[in-house]
Amino acid sequence: MTANRVETADKMKQLLFESSSMIEDYTREVCPASTEVCCKQKHGMFRENDIIYLHALGMQVPPRDHGRPLEGPCELMGPRGCEQPRWLRPFRCTWYFCEPLLTALNDGPSRKARQLSALLQEMVDLYHELGREEAPDRERF
Numbered sequence: 001m002t003a004n005r006v007e008t009a010d011k012m013k014q015l016l017f018e019s020s021s022m023i024e025d026y027t028r029e030v031c032p033a034s035t036e037v038c039c040k041q042k043h044g045m046f047r048e049n050d051i052i053y054l055h056a057l058g059m060q061v062p063p064r065d066h067g068r069p070l071e072g073p074c075e076l077m078g079p080r081g082c083e084q085p086r087w088l089r090p091f092r093c094t095w096y097f098c099e100p101l102l103t104a105l106n107d108g109p110s111r112k113a114r115q116l117s118a119l120l121q122e123m124v125d126l127y128h129e130l131g132r133e134e135a136p137d138r139e140r141f
Contacts, residue, residue: 022116
Protein backbone atom coordinates (compact mmCIF):
# COMPACT_ATOMS: atom_id res chain seq x y z
CA MET A 1 0.00 0.00 0.00
CA THR A 2 1.50 3.31 -1.03
CA ALA A 3 1.85 6.24 1.35
CA ASN A 4 -0.19 8.43 -1.01
CA ARG A 5 -3.10 5.98 -0.94
CA VAL A 6 -2.99 5.84 2.87
CA GLU A 7 -2.98 9.66 3.06
CA THR A 8 -5.93 9.82 0.65
CA ALA A 9 -7.88 7.28 2.70
CA ASP A 10 -7.09 9.10 5.95
CA LYS A 11 -8.30 12.40 4.45
CA MET A 12 -11.47 10.74 3.20
CA LYS A 13 -12.13 9.21 6.62
CA GLN A 14 -11.74 12.65 8.22
CA LEU A 15 -14.20 14.18 5.75
CA LEU A 16 -16.67 11.36 6.46
CA PHE A 17 -16.47 12.24 10.16
CA GLU A 18 -16.90 15.95 9.41
CA SER A 19 -19.90 15.45 7.14
CA SER A 20 -21.70 12.74 9.09
CA SER A 21 -23.57 14.98 11.53
CA MET A 22 -24.64 17.30 8.70
CA ILE A 23 -25.95 14.38 6.64
CA GLU A 24 -27.71 12.95 9.69
CA ASP A 25 -29.48 16.28 10.27
CA TYR A 26 -31.21 15.70 6.92
CA THR A 27 -31.74 11.95 7.20
CA ARG A 28 -33.19 12.35 10.71
CA GLU A 29 -35.74 14.79 9.27
CA VAL A 30 -36.60 12.94 6.04
CA CYS A 31 -36.06 9.19 6.42
CA PRO A 32 -38.52 8.36 9.23
CA ALA A 33 -41.40 9.73 7.12
CA SER A 34 -40.30 7.84 4.00
CA THR A 35 -42.57 5.09 2.73
CA GLU A 36 -39.84 3.49 0.65
CA VAL A 37 -36.49 2.29 1.98
CA CYS A 38 -33.60 3.65 -0.10
CA CYS A 39 -31.02 1.63 1.84
CA LYS A 40 -31.28 -1.64 -0.03
CA GLN A 41 -28.95 -4.60 0.39
CA LYS A 42 -27.67 -4.22 -3.18
CA HIS A 43 -26.53 -0.66 -2.47
CA GLY A 44 -24.60 -1.68 0.64
CA MET A 45 -22.17 -3.91 -1.23
CA PHE A 46 -18.55 -2.79 -1.28
CA ARG A 47 -17.08 -1.74 -4.62
CA GLU A 48 -13.43 -1.87 -5.60
CA ASN A 49 -12.61 1.65 -4.38
CA ASP A 50 -14.39 0.96 -1.07
CA ILE A 51 -12.15 -2.06 -0.57
CA ILE A 52 -9.04 -0.07 -1.51
CA TYR A 53 -10.10 2.61 1.00
CA LEU A 54 -10.62 0.11 3.84
CA HIS A 55 -7.35 -1.70 3.13
CA ALA A 56 -5.47 1.63 3.08
CA LEU A 57 -6.81 2.25 6.58
CA GLY A 58 -5.66 -1.21 7.67
CA MET A 59 -9.24 -2.47 7.89
CA GLN A 60 -10.82 -5.61 6.54
CA VAL A 61 -14.06 -5.47 4.58
CA PRO A 62 -16.93 -6.08 7.01
CA PRO A 63 -18.68 -9.39 6.29
CA ARG A 64 -22.01 -9.20 4.50
CA ASP A 65 -24.90 -11.66 4.34
CA HIS A 66 -24.87 -12.68 0.67
CA GLY A 67 -28.03 -14.72 1.23
CA ARG A 68 -30.20 -11.65 1.79
CA PRO A 69 -32.44 -10.48 -1.07
CA LEU A 70 -30.65 -7.68 -2.94
CA GLU A 71 -33.86 -5.65 -3.29
CA GLY A 72 -34.65 -5.93 0.43
CA PRO A 73 -33.57 -3.51 3.15
CA CYS A 74 -29.87 -3.40 3.91
CA GLU A 75 -28.85 -5.78 6.68
CA LEU A 76 -27.32 -2.85 8.56
CA MET A 77 -30.57 -0.87 8.78
CA GLY A 78 -31.63 -0.50 12.38
CA PRO A 79 -34.53 1.36 13.95
CA ARG A 80 -32.50 4.61 13.89
CA GLY A 81 -30.79 4.17 10.54
CA CYS A 82 -27.52 2.51 9.64
CA GLU A 83 -25.78 0.66 12.43
CA GLN A 84 -22.37 0.96 10.75
CA PRO A 85 -20.29 4.11 11.34
CA ARG A 86 -20.29 6.23 8.18
CA TRP A 87 -16.54 5.84 7.63
CA LEU A 88 -16.96 2.02 7.42
CA ARG A 89 -19.88 2.07 4.99
CA PRO A 90 -19.62 1.70 1.23
CA PHE A 91 -19.17 5.20 -0.16
CA ARG A 92 -22.42 4.93 -2.09
CA CYS A 93 -24.22 5.06 1.27
CA THR A 94 -22.81 8.56 1.85
CA TRP A 95 -23.18 10.24 -1.52
CA TYR A 96 -26.62 8.92 -2.49
CA PHE A 97 -29.37 11.45 -1.78
CA CYS A 98 -32.94 10.51 -2.75
CA GLU A 99 -35.35 13.17 -4.03
CA PRO A 100 -36.82 13.96 -0.58
CA LEU A 101 -33.29 14.40 0.84
CA LEU A 102 -32.34 16.67 -2.05
CA THR A 103 -35.49 18.71 -1.44
CA ALA A 104 -34.65 19.06 2.27
CA LEU A 105 -31.11 20.09 1.32
CA ASN A 106 -32.41 22.71 -1.15
CA ASP A 107 -35.09 24.00 1.23
CA GLY A 108 -32.77 24.24 4.23
CA PRO A 109 -30.10 26.80 5.10
CA SER A 110 -28.10 27.49 1.95
CA ARG A 111 -24.80 27.95 3.80
CA LYS A 112 -25.09 24.47 5.31
CA ALA A 113 -26.04 22.99 1.93
CA ARG A 114 -23.01 24.61 0.27
CA GLN A 115 -20.72 23.37 3.01
CA LEU A 116 -22.05 19.81 2.74
CA SER A 117 -21.88 19.91 -1.06
CA ALA A 118 -18.24 20.99 -0.91
CA LEU A 119 -17.39 18.18 1.52
CA LEU A 120 -19.19 15.62 -0.65
CA GLN A 121 -17.37 16.84 -3.77
CA GLU A 122 -14.03 16.58 -2.04
CA MET A 123 -14.88 13.04 -0.91
CA VAL A 124 -15.95 12.04 -4.43
CA ASP A 125 -12.64 13.35 -5.79
CA LEU A 126 -10.66 11.43 -3.15
CA TYR A 127 -12.72 8.28 -3.74
CA HIS A 128 -11.90 8.35 -7.44
CA GLU A 129 -8.25 9.14 -6.68
CA LEU A 130 -8.02 5.92 -4.64
CA GLY A 131 -8.83 3.88 -7.73
CA ARG A 132 -6.53 5.75 -10.08
CA GLU A 133 -3.35 4.91 -8.25
CA GLU A 134 -1.98 1.59 -9.44
CA ALA A 135 -0.72 -0.72 -6.73
CA PRO A 136 0.85 -4.19 -6.76
CA ASP A 137 -2.00 -5.62 -4.66
CA ARG A 138 -4.64 -4.51 -7.19
CA GLU A 139 -5.05 -8.04 -8.58
CA ARG A 140 -6.60 -9.22 -5.29
CA PHE A 141 -9.81 -7.33 -6.02
